[in-house]
Amino acid sequence: MMGNDRPVAVPQAPDPAPASNPSSALRAALSRAMVEIHRRGWCDGTGGNFSCVLDRQPLRLLMAPSGVHKGRVQPEQLIEVDATGSVIAGEGNASAETALHLAIVQACGAGAVLHTHSQAGTLLSQWALQGPGQSEGQLALRDLEMLKGLEGITTHATAAHIPVLANDQNLPRLADRARPLLPGAPQGLLIAGHGLYAWGRDLAAAERHLEILEFLLEQRWRQLLLQALAGKNAEPVWHP
Amino acid sequence: MMGNDRPVAVPQAPDPAPASNPSSALRAALSRAMVEIHRRGWCDGTGGNFSCVLDRQPLRLLMAPSGVHKGRVQPEQLIEVDATGSVIAGEGNASAETALHLAIVQACGAGAVLHTHSQAGTLLSQWALQGPGQSEGQLALRDLEMLKGLEGITTHATAAHIPVLANDQNLPRLADRARPLLPGAPQGLLIAGHGLYAWGRDLAAAERHLEILEFLLEQRWRQLLLQALAGKNAEPVWHP
Amino acid sequence: MMGNDRPVAVPQAPDPAPASNPSSALRAALSRAMVEIHRRGWCDGTGGNFSCVLDRQPLRLLMAPSGVHKGRVQPEQLIEVDATGSVIAGEGNASAETALHLAIVQACGAGAVLHTHSQAGTLLSQWALQGPGQSEGQLALRDLEMLKGLEGITTHATAAHIPVLANDQNLPRLADRARPLLPGAPQGLLIAGHGLYAWGRDLAAAERHLEILEFLLEQRWRQLLLQALAGKNAEPVWHP
Amino acid sequence: MMGNDRPVAVPQAPDPAPASNPSSALRAALSRAMVEIHRRGWCDGTGGNFSCVLDRQPLRLLMAPSGVHKGRVQPEQLIEVDATGSVIAGEGNASAETALHLAIVQACGAGAVLHTHSQAGTLLSQWALQGPGQSEGQLALRDLEMLKGLEGITTHATAAHIPVLANDQNLPRLADRARPLLPGAPQGLLIAGHGLYAWGRDLAAAERHLEILEFLLEQRWRQLLLQALAGKNAEPVWHP
Numbered sequence: 001m002m003g004n005d006r007p008v009a010v011p012q013a014p015d016p017a018p019a020s021n022p023s024s025a026l027r028a029a030l031s032r033a034m035v036e037i038h039r040r041g042w043c044d045g046t047g048g049n050f051s052c053v054l055d056r057q058p059l060r061l062l063m064a065p066s067g068v069h070k071g072r073v074q075p076e077q078l079i080e081v082d083a084t085g086s087v088i089a090g091e092g093n094a095s096a097e098t099a100l101h102l103a104i105v106q107a108c109g110a111g112a113v114l115h116t117h118s119q120a121g122t123l124l125s126q127w128a129l130q131g132p133g134q135s136e137g138q139l140a141l142r143d144l145e146m147l148k149g150l151e152g153i154t155t156h157a158t159a160a161h162i163p164v165l166a167n168d169q170n171l172p173r174l175a176d177r178a179r180p181l182l183p184g185a186p187q188g189l190l191i192a193g194h195g196l197y198a199w200g201r202d203l204a205a206a207e208r209h210l211e212i213l214e215f216l217l218e219q220r221w222r223q224l225l226l227q228a229l230a231g232k233n234a235e236p237v238w239h240p
Numbered sequence: 241m242m243g244n245d246r247p248v249a250v251p252q253a254p255d256p257a258p259a260s261n262p263s264s265a266l267r268a269a270l271s272r273a274m275v276e277i278h279r280r281g282w283c284d285g286t287g288g289n290f291s292c293v294l295d296r297q298p299l300r301l302l303m304a305p306s307g308v309h310k311g312r313v314q315p316e317q318l319i320e321v322d323a324t325g326s327v328i329a330g331e332g333n334a335s336a337e338t339a340l341h342l343a344i345v346q347a348c349g350a351g352a353v354l355h356t357h358s359q360a361g362t363l364l365s366q367w368a369l370q371g372p373g374q375s376e377g378q379l380a381l382r383d384l385e386m387l388k389g390l391e392g393i394t395t396h397a398t399a400a401h402i403p404v405l406a407n408d409q410n411l412p413r414l415a416d417r418a419r420p421l422l423p424g425a426p427q428g429l430l431i432a433g434h435g436l437y438a439w440g441r442d443l444a445a446a447e448r449h450l451e452i453l454e455f456l457l458e459q460r461w462r463q464l465l466l467q468a469l470a471g472k473n474a475e476p477v478w479h480p
Numbered sequence: 481m482m483g484n485d486r487p488v489a490v491p492q493a494p495d496p497a498p499a500s501n502p503s504s505a506l507r508a509a510l511s512r513a514m515v516e517i518h519r520r521g522w523c524d525g526t527g528g529n530f531s532c533v534l535d536r537q538p539l540r541l542l543m544a545p546s547g548v549h550k551g552r553v554q555p556e557q558l559i560e561v562d563a564t565g566s567v568i569a570g571e572g573n574a575s576a577e578t579a580l581h582l583a584i585v586q587a588c589g590a591g592a593v594l595h596t597h598s599q600a601g602t603l604l605s606q607w608a609l610q611g612p613g614q615s616e617g618q619l620a621l622r623d624l625e626m627l628k629g630l631e632g633i634t635t636h637a638t639a640a641h642i643p644v645l646a647n648d649q650n651l652p653r654l655a656d657r658a659r660p661l662l663p664g665a666p667q668g669l670l671i672a673g674h675g676l677y678a679w680g681r682d683l684a685a686a687e688r689h690l691e692i693l694e695f696l697l698e699q700r701w702r703q704l705l706l707q708a709l710a711g712k713n714a715e716p717v718w719h720p
Numbered sequence: 721m722m723g724n725d726r727p728v729a730v731p732q733a734p735d736p737a738p739a740s741n742p743s744s745a746l747r748a749a750l751s752r753a754m755v756e757i758h759r760r761g762w763c764d765g766t767g768g769n770f771s772c773v774l775d776r777q778p779l780r781l782l783m784a785p786s787g788v789h790k791g792r793v794q795p796e797q798l799i800e801v802d803a804t805g806s807v808i809a810g811e812g813n814a815s816a817e818t819a820l821h822l823a824i825v826q827a828c829g830a831g832a833v834l835h836t837h838s839q840a841g842t843l844l845s846q847w848a849l850q851g852p853g854q855s856e857g858q859l860a861l862r863d864l865e866m867l868k869g870l871e872g873i874t875t876h877a878t879a880a881h882i883p884v885l886a887n888d889q890n891l892p893r894l895a896d897r898a899r900p901l902l903p904g905a906p907q908g909l910l911i912a913g914h915g916l917y918a919w920g921r922d923l924a925a926a927e928r929h930l931e932i933l934e935f936l937l938e939q940r941w942r943q944l945l946l947q948a949l950a951g952k953n954a955e956p957v958w959h960p
Binding site: 041044045046047069117119120122123126127167169191193194195221224225228229 | 760863864865866869874875876877924927928929931932934935938939942943945946949
Binding site for chain 4: 688691692698706709
């Protein structure tokens with residue numbers, strides 16, 4: 001019998017080993033994921049940040065330190081952060097954006113959070129706000145097979161509405177604004193002119209959701225160009 | 241004397257070895273092809289699927305399991321599937337899309353089927369349907385030297401018409417709709433808002449057809465932008 | 481004292497060694513160049529072809545065989561071809577396009593010829609012909625620093641006019657049409673809807689010219705989009 | 721306590737070792753940076769140039785020689801140049817553009833200067849001059865989180881104004897025109913139709929600024945396309 005096409009739990013990235021150093025496999029997997037994300041141009045400069053849950057009771061996150069080139073972080077350079085965002089192991093600072101990582105882990109039960117700065121994510125997040133004064137919006141992605149890569153979606157004939165929040169340098173405040181939107185979000189959240197947060201129950205799921213959402217954002221950009229030029233579709237083209 | 245430019249059977253990817261493990265070379269070649277296809281952004285998330293014929297009597301396909309990251313599948317993680325789509329060796333599930341792989345193998349005598357989710361393939365397949373209610377369309381690719389890379393085409397002065405079908409989560413039904421179109425298709429079929437199926441008599445031929453068709457789809461996208469902006473061509477620009 | 485910025489003969493790619501196997505270094509360099517050209521998406525499928533002069537008296541070219549994937553050709557798989565286009569060493573066929581390689585080697589004194597199928601080269605070559613009935617055109621690239629990478633150009637304040645010929649499956653006839661245009665061409669020639677021929681006195685120079693011309697073609701494509709949208713420049717935007 | 725997100729001095733690229741050969745680590749780091757910059761298509765042909773400060777008293781720069789492929793320069797092939805632009809160690813010529821590298825090192829206290837030729841940098845630098853007769857302009861990048869990767873910027877709610885100078889083959893004269901603009905420039909300067917100079921206090925900072933500025937230039941290009949097509953923003957879209 002054939003299976004359905006929903007992603008299944010075939011292990012792709014190693015899970016934390018139960019042995020002497022339980023986090024070493026996860027460190028290697030997160031470091032490798034960051035190299036790949038940088039290769040694709042999704043975390044240029046020192047942009048973006050990336051975390052995995054090491055423990056839930058009490059909460060500990062494995063993260064890249066702030067202000068470093070994310071494509072060159074060795075496994076042993078990753079830091080550990082607690083539920084207050086304080087560094088409890090490793091050298092370097094935790095990003096202010098840790099507040100949002102923690103909010104996502106707590107609100108969605110996520111095991112990993114990947115935050116990227118892509119061209120399409122930056123552009124469309126700003127565009128989706130519809131005006132400089134808007135503090136909230138959403139971006140609809142619809143009718144595409146790739147949507148099925150998002151947890152819980154089983155058909156292309158649907159729409160995912162990614163919430164979009166205006167950017168804010170006060171991260172605790174931004175996290176407070178994000179919290180009520182997170183449980184209903186399709187594994188992703190956009191901050192306007194800033195980028196995407198994608199997550200999943202573990203690192204492999206978060207990587208899958210990231211690739212899917214970045215693909216869909218780039219596709220939305222191309223749709224906008226084509227629909228504007230073609231003037232062919234009857235549906236309201238210029239509203240997200 | 242100079243040969244013509246039609247692709248010839250110079251072995252590029254190793255054929256199944258006649259030795260003790262006849263499928264090991266093919267496993268390695270398919271795994272490598274998937275790594276490359278992922279590098280190009282044509283199977284993000286867990287999208288796409290890829291198969292090779294191991295035997296025809298009875299029919300056995302070598303495939304990637306469903307729901308895994310296609311850029312990281314090791315040769316030994318590939319599964320074997322029979323003519324009913326059941327897994328007969330290896331761990332994991334067969335994709336529901338196996339039905340379409342089997343239809344292509346049977347209708348076209350293909351030795352390999354590569355199914356991708358590219359930006360241009362997703363966009364233009366949807367655009368080619370001309371409206372939300374259409375169930376079938378086609379996309380014309382014409383007057384380009386690259387067409388000669390497709391089996392049976394010997395001049396640029398021609399057109400390839402790729403059939404386009406509306407997407408359907410009922411894969412046996414989709415395969416039934418595809419079957420009559422396959423023998424006349426130029427080594428490729430598009431599913432709207434979903435992606436491309438490309439095939440060939442063996443893996444090397446399928447890879448060649450995939451690269452050609454993805455190139456032509458991307459080129460079609462650029463043609464649409466340029467023609468719309470330039471308003472220069474007399475030919476009906478906005479109809480595929 | 482500072483040198484000017486014209487490219488100088490610092491050896492980048494090894495020249496043929498004078499030792500026992502004079503062509504082995506050149507074989508390795510050509511194979512490596514083809515891998516890189518394929519990585520950039522400039523010879524998808526089995527598209528493109530690539531040659532280096534081994535000897536001039538009598539003329540012998542080292543070439544990729546026709547109909548193979550150009551990103552995977554091992555040094556020892558390259559063939560040798562004489563001045564009539566006949567294969568004199570190695571396995572496989574010479575491309576029909578060998579006629580154009582030979583014309584370029586003879587008319588321009590080139591030591592290497594690289595023929596690519598890029599998105600921008602395919603698109604703009606067709607656009608430059610201005611209409612389906614035209615057999616010849618040109619594409620102007622002007623006022624860019626990158627022009628200085630082309631042999632003989634020492635300032636950005638100039639224009640390079642790349643000749644463009646309508647495509648023809650009769651390669652000897654196409655070579656005849658190209659021959660009078662070659663001596664004045666800026667290290668490159670476009671065949672409409674087909675691609676670019678770039679050349680240089682040796683492989684390193686040909687690689688440099690190829691990268692420069694492909695950069696300039698992609699830039700021209702972006703210029704066309706921006707100028708059309710902006711309507712800002714007084715110069716005739718839509719004529720190459 | 722959480723740190724802010726400003727880039728910190730976590731060593732990413734090795735600093736010059738204090739040992740027997742103080743410049744060998746820097747040579748390796750600069751060579752590696754150039755490989756990566758070429759991989760991204762920012763120094764095609766023999767375009768671009770790259771330097772690091774070895775000593776300030778007297779001033780010595782480590783540089784790529786002029787006229788070579790920047791993606792293949794081995795650490796030992798880098799040359800050393802003094803404050804007059806003369807080569808004092810190594811083989812090959814210093815680029816005429818050394819004059820601008822020296823001006824940046826002296827005016828900004830930079831420890832590394834990276835000069836690239838990207839598609840977006842070439843295009844938008846020319847566009848920002850607003851007309852063929854203009855000798856100076858600027859390009860505004862605003863309201864994006866990525867701006868925070870530039871030294872001294874701590875919020876997205878700001879604008880960076882990159883100075884743009886008309887191109888000039890007289891490099892000492894171009895350096896003279898650049899000098900007064902450098903102290904106020906946001907770690908970058910554009911030469912019209914030519915490319916970007918990015919710098920930083922050391923190589924890691926210069927690499928970060930380069931990635932940030934190239935990201936922002938590419939983003940500006942996408943903004944222009946989207947705003948022109950959407951006609952949605954009230955702000956003056958077509959003026960940089």
